[in-house]
Amino acid sequence: MxxxxxxxxxxxxxxxxxxxxxxxxxxxxxxxxxxxxxxxxxxxxxxxxxxxxxxxxxxxxxxxxxxxxxxxxxxxxxxxxxxxxxxxxxxxxxxxxxxxxxxxxxxxGDKKSGIAGEDLAGSLSATEFVGWYNAHPDFKDLDPDLSVSRAVVIGNGNVAIDCARMLTLSREELAVTDIADHALDLLVDSSIEEILVLGRRGPEQAAFTNPELLELGELADADVIVDPADLLIPEDLQEDELDATARKNVEILREYAERLPSGKRKRVVLRFLASPVELIGDDRVEQVRVVRNELVRDEAGGLRARPTETEEIIDAGLVLRAIGYTxxxxxxxxxxxxxxxxxxxxxxxxxxxxxxxxxxxxxxxxxxxxxxxxxxxxxxxxxxxxxxxxxxxxxxxxxxxxxxxxxxxxxxxxxxxxxxxxxxxxxxxxxxxxxxxxxxxxxxxxxxxxxxxxxxxxxxxxx
Ligand SMILES: Cc1cc2nc3c(=O)[nH]c(=O)nc-3n(C[C@H](O)[C@H](O)[C@H](O)COP(=O)(O)OP(=O)(O)OC[C@H]3O[C@@H](n4cnc5c(N)ncnc54)[C@H](O)[C@@H]3O)c2cc1C
Ligand SMILES: NC(=O)c1ccc[n+]([C@@H]2O[C@H](COP(=O)([O-])OP(=O)(O)OC[C@H]3O[C@@H](n4cnc5c(N)ncnc54)[C@H](OP(=O)(O)O)[C@@H]3O)[C@@H](O)[C@H]2O)c1
Missing domain, CATH: 3.40.50.720 (NAD(P)-binding Rossmann-like Domain)
Structure with missing residues (x-):
């Protein structure tokens, strides 16, 4: 030995x-x-x-x-x-x-967006919102106000999809899960009718994985809505720049864009080339100022979002920032x-x-x-x-x-x-x-x- x-x-x-x-x-x-x-x-x-x-x-x-x-x-x-x-x-x-x-x-830790109004009540990070519905002890007292009609989810990753989907599920779907007790009633009784998911870049650059994006199209209580105009491939983007996941995502999104809303109780609207630049409200979020982006090549040849002059104001009482962790x-x-x-x-x-x-x-x-x-x-x-x-x-x-x-x-x-x-x-x-x-x-x-x-x-x- x-x-x-x-x-x-x-x-x-x-x-x-x-x-x-x-x-x-x-x-x-x-x-x-x-x-x-x-x-x-x-x-x-x-x-x-x-x-x-x-x-x-x-x-x-x-x-x-x-x-x-x-x-x-x-x-x-x-x-x-x-x-x-x-x-x-x-x-x-x-x-x-x-x-x-x-x-x-x-x-x-949650990555900060750095936009004005980020710390208003009603603006939550995915860390907080996800921790809350999953009964993480740090977030049990979050008590988000879901008595609003529109939520905006910032980010185009799977966490953004999780947050959006959780806002659409019914009591039957959630009551059989291990969701935190404190989140169950609040989520299923929420007044949220529309969840607007904002991607700062295009559909080709979304970080969703295919099964998660497909799941959005199968929600019992929510229609998924995509504007066909958002799916026009940028002129200088080569098809071979897209990996298999991105190609499939675009295919799934095209199919969503062809769907007619079937009148379900809620809507998940996926928007691309759109960034929030300010959260507006006195004590809490009431509106989001959103800028239209265009894609430009950076020095390394990658595609990044650049804001244009086109802006709009969208009413929203809940903003979830799903833009990554640190x-x-x-x-x-x-x-x-x-x-x-x-x-x-x-x-x-x-x-x-x-x-x-x-x-x-x-x-x-x-x-x-x-x-x-x-x-x-x-x-x-x-x-x-x-x-x-x-x-x-x-x-x-x-x-x-x-x-x-x-x-x-x-x-x-x-x-x-x-x-x-x-x-x-x-x-x-x-x-x-x-x-x-x-x-x-x-x-x-x-x-x-x-x-x-x-x-x-x-x-x-x-x-
Ligand atoms: C919202 C969300 C949903 C996800 N869903 C999926 C999914 O459906 N499928 C999938 O495959 N992947 C999913 N992922 C990704 C997956 O969860 C991660 O890949 C994985 O958890 C990372 O593992 P980790 O061990 O590095 O970190 P973590 O899972 O974060 O574990 C780190 C652990 O360290 C502990 N810790 C931190 N600091 C200290 C300290 N100072 N002292 C002692 N302990 C400490 C923390 O409490 C924690 O338990 C998801 C991620 C997120 C954020
Ligand atoms: N079901 C599952 O398998 C599952 C569920 C949840 C999470 N996960 C995994 O967990 C990991 C983390 O997921 P994630 O969603 O947190 O991260 P992610 O996949 O890195 O996505 C982050 C998203 O946030 C965007 N973003 C970053 N900064 C931004 C800003 N300032 N403004 C606007 N948008 C911004 C990114 O856009 P850009 O691309 O432009 O930077 C990207 O779309 C991923 O690997 C994910 O697949 C898996």
Missing amino acids: TDTDQHPLRVAIVGSGPSGFYAAGHLLSQAGRPIEVDVFERLPTPWGLVRGGVAPDHPKIKSVTRMYEKTARKEGFRFFGNVEIGTDVSHDELASWYDAVIYASGTS GFAIPGVPFDERKGLIPNDGDGRVLGPDGEVVPGLYTAGWIKRGPSGVIGTNKKCAQDTVNAVLADFEGHESTPKVDTEDVAAVLRNRVPGLVDYAGWELIDAHEKGLGEPQGRPRVKLTLVDEMVRIAAEQEPAAH
Whole structure:
């Protein structure tokens, strides 16, 4: 038996979303050397955006958590929930406890549009709106005013589609999901009749994926409306510049443009080459000033939106900004403010301010690559990072300075509401139990204190 066999490599992972769990899974499936993984999560609940982002009416997508549950059952895995790195535990402490630390902390901040009136009441980021309907504890009190007749959704990505679709679903469709209880009544009783989705560039540049765009055309309670004039291909755009997804999107949009509205209760109107430039209202949003854009080539040959002189004012009482996300800096961890992510060498090794690799420090997922890509994209990304960890520690003795049990003891002392994996399983069972009589997958808890209380109804366990 070698020294390396005697001392497992000890890795901390910050964040329990897809990238954190894919990294944990890959680490714990290494036959070559024993490895221990501790996952730290600021919420008492795991799964990141799979719980707090994926739309409630997409339950199949959430079933990916069954894979993560298998990882959590592996020898060497521990979960420390309700522990925020940078607040409850500093990065320096973490780095001194483990051989390697992988930041898989996601990009939960919303990108700002920078337009006037952005902060008026009734103007919400997708982070807030999505977090609210998904029962994220940070957004449970959002209470958006949906007693308005038109909503404007800014952005042409899948999050914009999620937001638009959620505003159209009926009680029958939502009542069987894990939507937050507080959002169900408000959404289905809303007065919103029209949802206007604004893309700053053309249909060819939309970031929608095909199944999500197709789903908009199949809504039970909403017609989808596209103006054929918006679908004229710009003269200098070469067909071969479009990838398969963009081509299919244009085909789908053309079919929508040919449809006659069938008089459904609501309308989702997709507009292109249109940017809001100001949100207007005294105390809250009442109108949106929108400018018509044209596409121009930038220096790199890409197509960007340039405002024209043509403007219009549109009445709208709700504005949802679905224009992307950005990461937060964690004290002590290098951060690229401009890009909103942790600088790294592409394989996940974190780079310091001097551009040099910081030994023992890694990153994976959205905070490594930026906020794009579906759940599965994070698998390869996390595996690349773990492969970098394994390569760097090949033949190296594990040298953490604190015993694994001591880490758990420090955390139990410092974080009164610490939730371990067995505690999460109790929360999970409780939520499923609440959902069962209603024919719902679960009823999500929104109060951290309540989650902690339920998680504590167990004998403390190491796993
Ligand atoms: C609204 C929305 C809907 C989506 N829907 C789909 C979909 O239907 N299908 C699909 O394939 N993809 C979907 N995606 C994309 C998918 O969710 C992401 O690709 C994926 O979640 C990114 O994984 P991640 O682990 O990098 O980040 P996240 O999932 O964001 O996980 C990061 C985790 O880190 C935790 N954390 C952050 N900071 C700290 C800290 N300081 N200490 C401890 N923990 C911390 C967070 O609480 C979180 O749990 C959606 C994304 C969004 C935004
Ligand atoms: N069902 C699913 O599979 C699903 C659901 C949700 C999310 N996701 C994934 O999660 C990732 C993130 O999705 P996302 O929708 O947040 O991001 P996204 O795909 O990057 O789309 C962002 C959109 O916002 C636009 N935008 C950015 N800044 C803007 C501004 N200042 N003004 C107007 N528009 C602006 C972008 O336009 P430009 O192109 O012009 O920059 C783009 O259309 C994506 O990879 C997505 O596929 C998947």
